[in-house]
Amino acid sequence: MKRIILIYLLLFCFSASRSQTIREWESYFSQLSTFEDMESEDWQDSYELLCDLEEHPIHINSATWDELASIPFLNHQQIDDILSYIYQYGGIQSVGELAMIRSIDYNTRCLLSFFIDCEMVEEKKYPTLRQILKYGKSDLLLTGNIPFYERRGDQESYLGYQYRHSVRYQFRYSDYLKIGFLGSQDAGEPFFADKNHLGYDNYSLYLQLKRLGHLKSLNIGRYRASFGMGLVMNNDFNMGKIASISRLGQTTNSIRAHTSRSVANYLQGAAATITLTKGLDVSGLLSYRKQDATLNRSDSTISSIVTTGYHRTPTEMAKKNNISETTAGMHVNYSENGWHAGTTASYTGYSRELRPDTTQAYRRYDAAGDHFWNASVDYGYTSGLVTLQGETAINGRHALATVNSVSMTPSPTLSMMLVYRYYDKEYHAIHGRSFSEGGRVQNEHGIYFGGRWQALHHLQLTAYTDYAYFGAPKYQARISSRSWDNLIQAQYSTNNFSLTARYRLKLRQYDNSKKTALVDKISQKAHVGMTFIHRQWTWSTQADMAYTDFDTRSLGWMLCEHVSYAHRWWRMSANIAYFHTDDNESRIYSYDQGTLYQFAFQSYSGEGIKYGLFIRADISAQLMLIGHLSTINYFDRNHISSGYQQINHSSKTDLEIQLRWKF
Numbered sequence: 001m002k003r004i005i006l007i008y009l010l011l012f013c014f015s016a017s018r019s020q021t022i023r024e025w026e027s028y029f030s031q032l033s034t035f036e037d038m039e040s041e042d043w044q045d046s047y048e049l050l051c052d053l054e055e056h057p058i059h060i061n062s063a064t065w066d067e068l069a070s071i072p073f074l075n076h077q078q079i080d081d082i083l084s085y086i087y088q089y090g091g092i093q094s095v096g097e098l099a100m101i102r103s104i105d106y107n108t109r110c111l112l113s114f115f116i117d118c119e120m121v122e123e124k125k126y127p128t129l130r131q132i133l134k135y136g137k138s139d140l141l142l143t144g145n146i147p148f149y150e151r152r153g154d155q156e157s158y159l160g161y162q163y164r165h166s167v168r169y170q171f172r173y174s175d176y177l178k179i180g181f182l183g184s185q186d187a188g189e190p191f192f193a194d195k196n197h198l199g200y201d202n203y204s205l206y207l208q209l210k211r212l213g214h215l216k217s218l219n220i221g222r223y224r225a226s227f228g229m230g231l232v233m234n235n236d237f238n239m240g241k242i243a244s245i246s247r248l249g250q251t252t253n254s255i256r257a258h259t260s261r262s263v264a265n266y267l268q269g270a271a272a273t274i275t276l277t278k279g280l281d282v283s284g285l286l287s288y289r290k291q292d293a294t295l296n297r298s299d300s301t302i303s304s305i306v307t308t309g310y311h312r313t314p315t316e317m318a319k320k321n322n323i324s325e326t327t328a329g330m331h332v333n334y335s336e337n338g339w340h341a342g343t344t345a346s347y348t349g350y351s352r353e354l355r356p357d358t359t360q361a362y363r364r365y366d367a368a369g370d371h372f373w374n375a376s377v378d379y380g381y382t383s384g385l386v387t388l389q390g391e392t393a394i395n396g397r398h399a400l401a402t403v404n405s406v407s408m409t410p411s412p413t414l415s416m417m418l419v420y421r422y423y424d425k426e427y428h429a430i431h432g433r434s435f436s437e438g439g440r441v442q443n444e445h446g447i448y449f450g451g452r453w454q455a456l457h458h459l460q461l462t463a464y465t466d467y468a469y470f471g472a473p474k475y476q477a478r479i480s481s482r483s484w485d486n487l488i489q490a491q492y493s494t495n496n497f498s499l500t501a502r503y504r505l506k507l508r509q510y511d512n513s514k515k516t517a518l519v520d521k522i523s524q525k526a527h528v529g530m531t532f533i534h535r536q537w538t539w540s541t542q543a544d545m546a547y548t549d550f551d552t553r554s555l556g557w558m559l560c561e562h563v564s565y566a567h568r569w570w571r572m573s574a575n576i577a578y579f580h581t582d583d584n585e586s587r588i589y590s591y592d593q594g595t596l597y598q599f600a601f602q603s604y605s606g607e608g609i610k611y612g613l614f615i616r617a618d619i620s621a622q623l624m625l626i627g628h629l630s631t632i633n634y635f636d637r638n639h640i641s642s643g644y645q646q647i648n649h650s651s652k653t654d655l656e657i658q659l660r661w662k663f
Contacts, residue, residue, distance in 0.1 A: 048260045051597050053115045055139075056172065060116040061091040067175070069252040071115055076382045077409055078103050092118050102412035105454050106493060126212050127176060136173040140661045143168075143595055147187065148653040153644030158188035158312045166200075166261065168597070178208040184261045188312030188644075195320055201311055204266075206257035216273040216281060222258035222266050225285055227331040228378030230434035231393035231401050231441055232344045235265035241448065241464055241485070253333055253342070255283060263292075263309035267327060267431075283331040290321035293352075301355040313644065324351040327431065338382045344393075345375045348430040361473040365443065367428040372396055374429050385409055393432075399424035401441055403434050413454035420447050425472040437468040437483055445469045462489040481509035481518055496533040502526065513551055521550040538564045548585045556581025558588040558604065569618045576611040579604045595626050595658035608634040626658040 050072070058067050060082070068079045081103045086092060095113045098104045104112075127135075145164040154162045164187045170180030183200035190196045206221035226236040236254060255273060258266040271285035292306035302323060311317045326349045333342035349371040356366040373396050380389030390404030403421040410416075419435055425443040432441045435448070450464030466485040474481055489502040504525045509518040529542035540562040548554045557580060564573035579588055587605040593614050604610070612630035619625060633651040634640065640647040 048597050050115075052259065055596075057115055057117045059119055061086055061118060063116075066252065066254070070254065071112070073108065073111055075407070075415075076387050077384070078108070080382070094118055103409065105413075105460065106458065110493070127173060132173045132177055136171055136177070138663050139168075139170045139172070140663075141168040141596065141658065142166075142660075143598065143656070143658045145187070146655045146657070148655070149647050149649060151188075151641075151644060152646040152648075153188055153312060157314075157644055159194055159314070159317065160185075160188050160190040160312070162187050168259075170259070175210055176212075177210075178257055179206070180257075180259065181205045182259060182261065186310060186312065189310070190317075195311070195317055202261065202263055202309060204258055204260070206259065208257040214275050216275050217255055218270075218272045219255050219257055220270050222268050223255055223271050223285075224258050224266055225255045225271060225283075225329070225431075227253050227283070227329075227333075227344045228342060228376060229389065229391040229403050231391045231403060231432050232346050232374040232376045232429055233329055233331070233431050234433040235267065235431050241450065241466060241487070253281070253283065253331060255285065261309075264307035279334055279336045281333045283333075285327070285329045287325070287327040289325055291323050291325050292319045292321065293323045294319060295322065295352070296355060299355075301353045302350065303356060305354075325349070325430075329431075333378075340378075340380050340382075340389075342378045343376065344378070345373070346429075346431065347371070347373045361478050362475045365425045365472055367430070372428060372430055374432065391434075393427070393429070395427055395429065397426050397428075399427040401427040401429070401432075405435075414451070416449070416451040418447070418449050421445070437466060437485065443470050443472045443474070445471065458492055458494055460491045460493070462491070463487060476510045477518060478511055478515060479518065483508040498529075498531045500527070500529045502528075510550070519550070521548065523548050536566045538562075538566075544588050544590070546581070546586045546588055550585065552585075554582040554586035556586030556588050556605065558590065560590065564614075571614075571616045573614045574612070575614075576609065578609050580607045581605045592630060594628055595656050596660065598656070604632075606634055607636045608632060622662045624658075624660040626656070628656040630654050630656075 053071065058071070060068075065079060065083065068074060068082060074082075078101075081101045082092075082098075085101050092098065095109060095116070095118065097118075098109045098112065143166045147162055150162065151158075164185060166182065166184035168180070168182045170178065172178045172180075182202075182204040184202045185191055185200050189201045191201075192199050204222045206219065206223060208220075208223075209218040210216065212218070224236040226234040236256065253273075255271045260266075266289075267285060267287035268289040269285070269287040271283065271287075273281055273283040275281050292309075292311075294303045294306060295301065296303045305323075306319050311320050327346065329344065329346035331342060331344045333340065335341075351370075353370040354368055356363050356368060358364050358366065358368070374393055376391050376393030378389070378391035380387070382388075385408060387407040388405070390402065392400070392402040394400055401421075401423045403419065403423075405417060405419040407415065407417045421435055421444065423436070423441050423444045427442050429441050434441050436444055437446060446466060446468035448464065448466040450466075451462070453461045455461050464485075464487050467482070468485075469480070469482045470477070471480050473479060483506065485504070485506045487502065487504045489500065491501075492499045502525075504523075506523045507520045508523070510521050511517075512519045524545075524547040526545040527542065529540065531538065531540040533539075542560050542562075544558045544560075546556045558577055560575065560577035562573060562575045564571065566572075573593065575592070577590065581587055581604070584605045587603045589601065589603050590610075591601050592610075592612060610630070610632045612628065614629075615627045617625045631651060631653040632640075635650075638648075638650050640649065640652055
């Protein structure tokens with residue numbers, strides 16, 4: 001009891017200071033990721049895309065429809081209204097002027113301010129090489145992490161030292177040209193040793209050209225692609241059910257450079273989109289890349305493809321780049337007067353046969369073989385009130401997948417969306433990813449309904465319900481099962497104050513302890529957050545709760561305070577949080593502000609306190625330095641984690657340092 005009282009006193013002291021420094025879009029993004037429970041690499045990729053948009057905002061007065069569609073919270077209607085307004089009035093002078101567009105609500109205007117500028121840019125011809133070399137900008141980013149502790153693997157089995165670091169370089173000329181590379185190293189991986197004789201464990205090189213006559217875009221090196229609604233090809237931006245309401249299910253056809261540390265979702269080779277005539281685009285891609293895999297001992301076929309990217313131990317290093325993947329694809333899209341239709345085809349082949357262990361019930365219908373092909377048609381119509389879109393696909397086993405949505409905006413203050421999907425248990429798409437509950441475009445039959453209502457000028461209500469049925473076994477469910485996911489959120493926002501309350505109830509069937517029947521695992525989450533801004537100060541308080549009821553009942557909660565102060569060329573913020581959970585089932589997810597392009601999203605279980613200090617100094621227009629010190633103290637254990645990651649102490653402290661030089 002004394003400990004809890006001490007925590008509250010600490011929180012009160014921080015509250016009195018009134019502050020925080022998470023930018024508004026980061027706060028919004030962290031709330032989405034906390035409640036969606038998606039794979040961290042999905043959110044890491046999405047976060048990096050938003051960071052890049054913030055660093056290189058879109059010139060809204062000269063932006064194309066596709067460029068505005070790259071902003072992940074804008075829907076068809078909002079994009080059309082923005083372009084119509086610019087055409088009618090000759091441009092937008094300030095973000096505040098967006099209030100004249102009825103479909104752009106207050107929260108959207110606030111978020112847009114981070115990703116656009118209202119500079120009037122004249123249409124230009126494609127620049128010459130001399131112009132590019134003279135006026136292009138370079139950006140060098142060095143990042144390092146120093147742990148003040150040792151893991152078991154650092155002493156016994158890891159091939160490298162315990163420091164994580166990376167280097168990122170990019171040369172850019174407006175939206176016309178982007179070229180760069182990324183080298184990254186995880187803690188424990190060898191540097192200039194073993195299979196990493198070229199230095200870093202992971203390199204990403206890319207070149208991207210845009211707007212070169214009929215050549216809409218050209219990507220060489222590592223890139224990502226998304227066509228239709230993702231049933232055949234989508235290894236790009238993906239954010240979950242809450243964000244889908246903002247976009248009203250909108251998807252875009254895009255190919256962009258892969259600039260992320262992620263080693264899972266990218267293609268490598270060349271891809272291009274050509275505009276043959278107005279409204280008709282043709283895209284083609286060719287990829288060849290090495291991948292990590294676990295091989296079957298009996299015949300050296302592929303047991304599973306490894307996407308963690310870790311190469312710290314001899315066992316992990318033996319899996320590095322031991323298979324190759326070849327992918328070819330094509331997409332044709334035609335759009336006119338609100339209608340659009342397209343078709344996608346792709347082929348993927350592996351250098352070894354994929355042969356998973358299908359004796360496990362939940363893997364009975366996993367992809368098997370050494371070559372896979374998919375084909376689909378996508379279609380849609382957009383008007384002022386209704387948006388219809390969908391995609392239907394088939395694979396080499398003649399299994400079907402289809403997803404279709406209807407979005408309605410009966411008034412500027414109300415939007416609704418209905419999504420129906422059916423994914424056959426034998427449908428496999430190696431690079432497919434779309435709207436789903438189970439995480440894959442396979443073995444799912446579901447319907448989703450969500451809506452957003454601007455009840456008052458500053459009050460916005462959001463809700464959804466999603467029911468999914470799985471006809472074949474899933475992990476920890478030996479027979480057909482179902483899930484039901486529900487969420488409601490209220491958000492009140494003014495210029496210097498915001499209050500958010502959110503509740504989520506999810507029921508998912510799993511095997512009971514004796515594996516004789518299915519029982520519902522009931523998961524409940526709640527979040528209340530308040531932010532107040534006064535001049536250079538920002539104060540944020542939030543409370544999170546998680547409750548599960550399965551074999552046993554488990555309760556977890558967290559109280560968190562953030563304080564920040566910004567003055568001229570430097571910013572400083574501090575945070576402190578107390579968490580207490582019965583076990584890992586009621587763990588709490590939390591976002592921590594970190595360095596640029598680093599998505600710091602962690603889960604907390606047990607009892608403890610976490611605190612951190614963040615300092616950013618923009619020393620000049622060219623030079624920036626960031627330092628982030630974070631500590632976790634556990635009260636219920638004498639060691640952290642297990643296996644090679646075990647730390648023989650009840651606390652751990654990390655220091656992140658980042659230096660950016662623009663020239």
